[in-house]
Amino acid sequence: MNYFSLNHKAANVNFEQATINGIAPDKGLYFPEKLIPLEQSFFENIEKMSNTQIAYEVIRQFIATSIPEQELSNIIEETLNFEFPLVKIEEDTYALELFHGPTMAFKDVGARFMARCLRYFNRSKKDEKIKVLVATSGDTGGAVANGFLRVKGVEVIILYPSGKVSTIQEKQLTTLGQNIIALEVDGTFDDCQAMVKQAFLDEDLKELNLTSANSINIARWLPQMFYFFFAYRDLKHLNKNMVFSVPSGNFGNICAGMLAKKLGLPIEFFIASTNINDTVALFLKSGAYQAKPSTATISNAMDVGDPSNFVRIQQLYNNEIETLKKDFSSYSFTDEETKNAMKKIYSTANYISDPHGAVGYLGWQKTKEKFPNSIGVFLETAHPVKFLDTVEETLQTKIEIPQQIKAVIDKKKRSLNIKNYKELKAFLTLG
Ligand SMILES: Cc1ncc(COP(=O)(O)O)c(C=O)c1O
Numbered sequence: 068m069n070y071f072s073l074n075h076k077a078a079n080v081n082f083e084q085a086t087i088n089g090i091a092p093d094k095g096l097y098f099p100e101k102l103i104p105l106e107q108s109f110f111e112n113i114e115k116m117s118n119t120q121i122a123y124e125v126i127r128q129f130i131a132t133s134i135p136e137q138e139l140s141n142i143i144e145e146t147l148n149f150e151f152p153l154v155k156i157e158e159d160t161y162a163l164e165l166f167h168g169p170t171m172a173f174k175d176v177g178a179r180f181m182a183r184c185l186r187y188f189n190r191s192k193k194d195e196k197i198k199v200l201v202a203t204s205g206d207t208g209g210a211v212a213n214g215f216l217r218v219k220g221v222e223v224i225i226l227y228p229s230g231k232v233s234t235i236q237e238k239q240l241t242t243l244g245q246n247i248i249a250l251e252v253d254g255t256f257d258d259c260q261a262m263v264k265q266a267f268l269d270e271d272l273k274e275l276n277l278t279s280a281n282s283i284n285i286a287r288w289l290p291q292m293f294y295f296f297f298a299y300r301d302l303k304h305l306n307k308n309m310v311f312s313v314p315s316g317n318f319g320n321i322c323a324g325m326l327a328k329k330l331g332l333p334i335e336f337f338i339a340s341t342n343i344n345d346t347v348a349l350f351l352k353s354g355a356y357q358a359k360p361s362t363a364t365i366s367n368a369m370d371v372g373d374p375s376n377f378v379r380i381q382q383l384y385n386n387e388i389e390t391l392k393k394d395f396s397s398y399s400f401t402d403e404e405t406k407n408a409m410k411k412i413y414s415t416a417n418y419i420s421d422p423h424g425a426v427g428y429l430g431w432q433k434t435k436e437k438f439p440n441s442i443g444v445f446l447e448t449a450h451p452v453k454f455l456d457t458v459e460e461t462l463q464t465k466i467e468i469p470q471q472i473k474a475v476i477d478k479k480k481r482s483l484n485i486k487n488y489k490e491l492k493a494f495l496t497l498g
């Protein structure tokens with residue numbers, strides 16, 4: 068399988084090269100050249116398959132010969148060594164918990180998979196180093212730090228917006244040291260992401276072997292398909308159509324679900340549920356895509372004003388907005404609505420949702436009238452403890468701190484402050 072650039076001005080490359088490049092030389096995101104639907108027998112027998120068997124079948128066409136079969140199986144086994152439970156919230160509503168990995172956010176899947184692919188690609192390199200540049204609005208940074216810690220030949224540089232991530236998220240991305248460096252940016256997530264993209268295109272930095280560990284990188288993005296299949300397997304016995312509501316920021320997660328649908332996964336509809344950063348919802352109304360500066364909210368990991376992966380979603384639908392709307396819509400919610408949803412879920416189902424999951428719940432609530440015979444699955448993308456102050460204050464309850472968080476909470480933060488691209492470039496060239 069090869070990948071082409073969505074800007075159509077760069078050479079097609081295989082999985083290994085696309086992973087190492089991160090983004091194509093013409094600034095475009097890589098996209099698979101063809102999508103081969105999975106066999107009918109796969110869906111007929113899916114209840115009998117384990118997570119790792121499903122993941123292997125789903126991803127193998129995308130890896131092709133870049134990684135040998137046994138090695139790919141090992142990568143998947145190591146990546147998916149935690150649970151993906153579904154919790155019934157209401158008769159027609161389920162939460163798919165994606166936070167049982169080491170950093171308690173869905174990013175663990177993509178970050179662990181990508182780190183292991185790079186480890187394989189670096190296996191025979193001696194002194195050569197790859198620098199992984201990553202922008203985070205909260206969770207990617209921690210997951211990438213954890214997933215890439217001590218990976219041979221890789222140095223990770225994380226850019227995060229100062230004062231705009233939660234205390235626990237900040238600890239997760241600034242305290243590991245070793246091959247992980249955190250840069251605290253005086254700006255928003257979009258500023259961080261723009262700087263990362265600029266660095267990839269900077270001729271002066273060509274020698275540095277830069278790549279990205281955001282979902283713009285196919286090795287981070289593609290494994291995010293896995294858990295849509297797991298949820299289907301676990302709910303198939305209900306014999307109902309399924310609608311997914313995905314709390315969305317950079318739109319990588321929902322785009323992976325939509326790719327899964329193109330492979331044959333029978334999902335009826337997708338809802339991109341956002342906070343007030345509503346660039347995509349506005350696009351669906353007006354037909355004109357207008358990126359805007361992001362606004363800070365209590366679901367901070369979704370504070371994205373120019374979602375990178377929306378171009379991939381458009382590509383999946385041949386840039387035909389009316390066709391896209393048959394499978395997809397987007398709704399935005401305020402912090403007040405989010406807090407009320409958290410309270411409702413807590414009082415009616417005794418379930419503590421984090422602000423992102425609550426936005427997902429709201430998206431399904433808003434849409435469910437149109438799907439009276441279906442079940443809605445909203446993704447619980449992070450553990451509520453990651454947003455401790457907001458959750459405890461909103462629900463007036465105490466959350467037990469899990470072991471993964473205890474391990475970082477008292478560690479000392481280490482970060483360097485930067486203000487602009489010039490300072491990033493100076494750091495990369497001198498540091
Ligand atoms: C907890 C949480 N929920 C939702 C999102 C949004 O996911 P995506 O950027 O793939 O749309 C993120 C960050 O990406 C996140 O960390």
Ligand SMILES: N[C@@H](CCOP(=O)(O)O)C(=O)O
Pocket residue numbers: 202203204205206207208280281282283316317319320368369375
């Ligand atoms: N919400 C993200 C922002 C980056 O998203 P990514 O999936 O493209 O890495 C975060 O938590 O950092």
